[in-house]
Amino acid sequence: MKGILANPITCFLTIRAEFPVSRIMLLPVFLMLLVCLPEARAADDTKTKIVLIAGQPSHPSGQHEFNAGCILLARALNEQSSLPVHVTVVHNGWPNDESVFENAKAVVIYSDGNDRHPTNGHEEKVDELAASGVGIMCMHYAVEVPPGDRGNYFKRWIGGHYEGGFSCNPHWTAPLAPNSDHPIANGVPGFPANDEWYYNMRWADPKTATDVLTSTPTREKINRYIHWTPAGEKELGNRQTLMWAVQRKDGGRGVGFTGGHWHRNWAIDDFRRVVLNAMIWTAGMEVPEGGVKSEPITEAQLNENLDEKRKMEHISLPSDADLNQPAAEPVEYRWPGKKP
Ligand SMILES: [Zn+2]
Numbered sequence: 323m324k325g326i327l328a329n330p331i332t333c334f335l336t337i338r339a340e341f342p343v344s345r346i347m348l349l350p351v352f353l354m355l356l357v358c359l360p361e362a363r364a365a366d367d368t369k370t371k372i373v374l375i376a377g378q379p380s381h382p383s384g385q386h387e388f389n390a391g392c393i394l395l396a397r398a399l400n401e402q403s404s405l406p407v408h409v410t411v412v413h414n415g416w417p418n419d420e421s422v423f424e425n426a427k428a429v430v431i432y433s434d435g436n437d438r439h440p441t442n443g444h445e446e447k448v449d450e451l452a453a454s455g456v457g458i459m460c461m462h463y464a465v466e467v468p469p470g471d472r473g474n475y476f477k478r479w480i481g482g483h484y485e486g487g488f489s490c491n492p493h494w495t496a497p498l499a500p501n502s503d504h505p506i507a508n509g510v511p512g513f514p515a516n517d518e519w520y521y522n523m524r525w526a527d528p529k530t531a532t533d534v535l536t537s538t539p540t541r542e543k544i545n546r547y548i549h550w551t552p553a554g555e556k557e558l559g560n561r562q563t564l565m566w567a568v569q570r571k572d573g574g575r576g577v578g579f580t581g582g583h584w585h586r587n588w589a590i591d592d593f594r595r596v597v598l599n600a601m602i603w604t605a606g607m608e609v610p611e612g613g614v615k616s617e618p619i620t621e622a623q624l625n626e627n628l629d630e631k632r633k634m635e636h637i638s639l640p641s642d643a644d645l646n647q648p649a650a651e652p653v654e655y656r657w658p659g660k661k662p
Contacts, residue, residue, distance in 0.1 A: 369408040370605050373426045375440050377433020377464065378414045379629035384637045386463065387585035388432045389413050390627040394588050398598055398616035405614065407602055416440040420447060428457035428605035432582060435466030435484065445475050452479050455573040457604035462582035465520065473524065480576035481531035481568035485524040487657050490554030493518045493546035495645045496537035496564060506534045506567055506599045509613025513592040516644040518583035521562035522554045535565035535596065545647035549657040565596065567603065575604050586640045589619040
């Protein structure tokens with residue numbers, strides 16, 4: 323048999339001799355292929371396309387893991403949600419080939435902001451996509467751009483943005499309250515998470531954003547200050563918007579989400595669910611009543627695809643210790659570009 327297999331022609335003839343296959347028997351197989359192939363292609367075309375842009379590596383290991391985080395989110399939607407959606411991940415910033423945006427219903431950006439924002443210098447392209455009804459969603463540092471032209475684009479696309487010197491970004495444990503009137507909150511109960519929850523966004527005037535997740539920062543809840551502003555301090559004790567949604571006049575939708583600093587938080591089921599819900603809502607889809615389904619994330623999966631850093635951290639699953647960190651000592655006002 324070995325000798326026969328070595329020669330494909332002999333092998334085929336031998337198999338034919340052993341299992342004679344008539345042309346009539348092959349006909350249904352041929353017809354089935356003819357019917358199934360275009361159908362398979364059509365089914366793929368009917369899936370809603372989302373382009374997920376992961377920013378370039380930035381912070382120490384385990385923080386701002388845009389590439390690994392986007393892989394987890396794409397896997398959940400593509401393989402676990404059972405929804406007619408397909409996510410294409412673009413790694414390390416703006417795509418070299420903009421044809422990736424063809425037929426996309428949403429562009430979701432998880433990256434650094436300001437000069438390192440993937441849309442920096444590509445505002446016209448994003449504006450063209452938004453004007454044609456494509457949804458835009460920005461996560462974590464990707465909600466931060468300077469005021470002026472770039473800030474105005476963000477007010478139009480997603481209803482607002484983080485503004486240096488006005489907004490602030492402490493790490494704090496937020497008991498998150500979902501707005502149950504909004505479909506993005508489907509299947510999402512209130513839940514706590516410790517993150518670098520930016521707050522006090524600069525909104526479009528008049529305000530277009532609808533709250534999706536809110537929480538109230540206090541001194542006791544803040545375990546680390548990064549940039550601290552008078553405007554942010556004034557908002558202590560007031561309910562803040564940590565995820566919001568806009569329905570734009572051009573028919574498209576926009577979402578901002580200020581969490582996403584710690585990679586481990588993707589393993590919090592409700593944290594992940596509200597972001598997956600937001601992604602499909604931004605793409606114009608209906609959010610299932612119980613929210614988007616996805617499988618729990620294991621510690622091993624949390625440690626996959628991390629950006630290469632000089633010192634690699636092993637990432638543990640989120641725990642109560644994250645939520646119960648001691649309050650940080652208050653700090654002086656500080657932010658990049660602050661005059662002494
Ligand atoms: Zn961060």
